[in-house]
Amino acid sequence: MTTTRPTVKRRRLWFLEFYRSAVGKKWVMAVTGIILIGYLLAHMVGNLKMYLGPESINAYGESLRDLGGHLVPRTHLLWIMRIGLVAATALHLHAAITLTFLNWRSRPARYDERHYAAANYASRTMIYGGVIVAAFVVFHLMDLTWGSGGAEFARGLPYENIVHSFERLPVALFYIVANLLLGVHLYHGAWSMFQSIGLNHPRFNQWRRWFAYGIAAVITIGNVSFPIAVQAGIVHLG
Amino acid sequence: MDLTLRVWRQSGPGDKGRFEEYPAKGIDEHMSFLEMLDIVNERLTLEGIEPIAFDHDCREGICGTCGVMVDGRPHGPWEGTATCQLHMRAYSDGDTITIEPWRAKGFPAIKDLVVDRRAFDRIIESGGFISVAAGSAPDANNTPIPQEAAEFAMDAAACIGCGACVAACPNGAAQLFVAAKYSHLSLLPQGQPERWTRAESMVDTMELYFGSCSNHGECEAACPKNISLDFIALLNRDYLRSKWRNRRLAGQKG
Ligand code: HEM
Ligand code: SF4
Numbered sequence: 001m002t003t004t005r006p007t008v009k010r011r012r013l014w015f016l017e018f019y020r021s022a023v024g025k026k027w028v029m030a031v032t033g034i035i036l037i038g039y040l041l042a043h044m045v046g047n048l049k050m051y052l053g054p055e056s057i058n059a060y061g062e063s064l065r066d067l068g069g070h071l072v073p074r075t076h077l078l079w080i081m082r083i084g085l086v087a088a089t090a091l092h093l094h095a096a097i098t099l100t101f102l103n104w105r106s107r108p109a110r111y112d113e114r115h116y117a118a119a120n121y122a123s124r125t126m127i128y129g130g131v132i133v134a135a136f137v138v139f140h141l142m143d144l145t146w147g148s149g150g151a152e153f154a155r156g157l158p159y160e161n162i163v164h165s166f167e168r169l170p171v172a173l174f175y176i177v178a179n180l181l182l183g184v185h186l187y188h189g190a191w192s193m194f195q196s197i198g199l200n201h202p203r204f205n206q207w208r209r210w211f212a213y214g215i216a217a218v219i220t221i222g223n224v225s226f227p228i229a230v231q232a233g234i235v236h237l238g
Numbered sequence: 239m240d241l242t243l244r245v246w247r248q249s250g251p252g253d254k255g256r257f258e259e260y261p262a263k264g265i266d267e268h269m270s271f272l273e274m275l276d277i278v279n280e281r282l283t284l285e286g287i288e289p290i291a292f293d294h295d296c297r298e299g300i301c302g303t304c305g306v307m308v309d310g311r312p313h314g315p316w317e318g319t320a321t322c323q324l325h326m327r328a329y330s331d332g333d334t335i336t337i338e339p340w341r342a343k344g345f346p347a348i349k350d351l352v353v354d355r356r357a358f359d360r361i362i363e364s365g366g367f368i369s370v371a372a373g374s375a376p377d378a379n380n381t382p383i384p385q386e387a388a389e390f391a392m393d394a395a396a397c398i399g400c401g402a403c404v405a406a407c408p409n410g411a412a413q414l415f416v417a418a419k420y421s422h423l424s425l426l427p428q429g430q431p432e433r434w435t436r437a438e439s440m441v442d443t444m445e446l447y448f449g450s451c452s453n454h455g456e457c458e459a460a461c462p463k464n465i466s467l468d469f470i471a472l473l474n475r476d477y478l479r480s481k482w483r484n485r486r487l488a489g490q491k492g
């Protein structure tokens with residue numbers, strides 16, 4: 001198999017050709033990861049408004065639909081962002097699955113004994129955490145965007161919907177577990193993405209690790225606080 | 239000291255392979271790991287047992303042939319050390335040592351501890367060279383190179399092509415080797431004329447044999463020459479640039 005010089009089949013369009021390669025797919029994972037991290041941060045910070053009471057977060061929800069003011073028709077900008085997010089998620093997922101299968105194929109035999117020196121729980125469970133997070137996102141959208149998650153739901157009243165949903169203990173627990181797994185994903189991902197896109201500089205290499213800790217901690221703590229606050233009665237109706 | 243070896247035996251590529259235990263009695267702590275294997279092999283031969291096949295050549299950490307997995311660590315317990323430079327003072331009386339070959343799809347088994355690493359040669363052929371006018375040796379310092387650049391390129395050039403990075407990687411990826419071989423040329427003026435075709439060809443050829451880099455960092459930890467992950471970042475960046483830029487304007491094959 002390795003005796004003759006192999007040939008690489010290249011594609012015409014440079015970006016398709018780029019995505020064909022595993023290095024290209026990692027670029028796409030990193031860039032879509034950055035988009036998703038930006039979204040998660042904004043989403044979490046926006047939701048903090050629930051601590052300011054129903055008027056605050058409900059008005060925030062309304063202003064998202066009104067994004068762009070009179071410059072664009074109502075909800076158009078929001079839809080553009082949504083489509084961008086769905087596209088980023090689809091690409092991230094496709095690259096994740098194809099790369100994971102490639103990696104499994106590339107190491108068919110196990111060692112009888114193996115002591116890892118640098119790989120950690122986070123880096124070795126990216127696909128599992130990712131798949132669970134994806135399943136959670138689907139449920140989360142059904143629950144709080146489409147209103148088909150089984151709880152009492154009223155369009156345009158996020159505060160009430162959140163409380164109704166998170167009052168159910170299993171839902172609160174699922175939310176917490178999924179967000180802890182997301183935190184683990186980000187702990188590795190938010191460091192790894194710098195390597196994938198070649199952002200490497202002695203001036204900030206040390207900070208990349210701290211950046212990943214910070215992103216993972218801030219997003220996880222913020223998100224996990226919501227179901228806890230509802231369960232503890234801090235965020236409640238009336 | 240008296241030791242027990244648990245060694246992977248496999249008669250050929252078709253064989254399933256299995257572990258065998260052999261005593262290694264009276265081993266001197268000043269012996270190198272490979273000398274210890276030589277002694278065990280000598281005794282096996284006298285007993286009429288086929289000696290353990292393992293690769294080795296320079297026995298001074300520069301040729302890159304000797305790598306094996308020792309007790310679950312590529313090149314054994316010492317950091318920044320090839321198997322041939324590992325010495326028996328790392329062990330004490332009564333220890334059992336497990337020795338396995340590199341395991342990766344890109345390194346098919348040949349026999350016992352020997353694997354086929356020709357995929358590395360295919361990658362080097364695809365771009366790990368520079369074009370020079372061969373002839374009489376050029377004058378020294380014809381091409382001025384700043385000391386820092388020379389040092390950094392030398393850090394990458396320290397790679398001995400042993401394959402420990404692939405063996406260590408949970409994905410069987412060869413990113414560290416390729417990054418080292420890409421960087422030591424591409425960081426120097428002599429390596430510029432083919433820089434972008436090199437990035438493209440070496441990565442594309444690598445991917446015919448090996449997995450993808452998840453940035454686990456196991457390769458760096460396993461590398462006997464302490465090659466840095468920084469070179470992987472350089473390779474990833476230059477791979478995009480190789481696809482993106484107008485290579486004709488850089489005077490390179492498009
Ligand atoms: C919800 C938001 C998500 C965010 C913010 C996120 C973020 C990231 C980031 C930043 C990386 C590092 C990329 C790199 O190393 O260059 C990454 C890697 C990864 N993600 Fe996600 N991710 C998310 C969802 C998912 C989902 C739904 C999956 C589903 C399978 C997934 C699977 C993976 C895998 C397998 C990797 C590692 C790929 C590799 O290094 O081989 N992620 N993610
Ligand atoms: S990068 Fe290090 S581990 Fe990999 S082949 Fe070169 S010397 Fe061996």
Ligand code: FES
Nearest residue numbers: 297301302304322
């Ligand atoms: S025998 Fe040459 S590096 Fe070990």
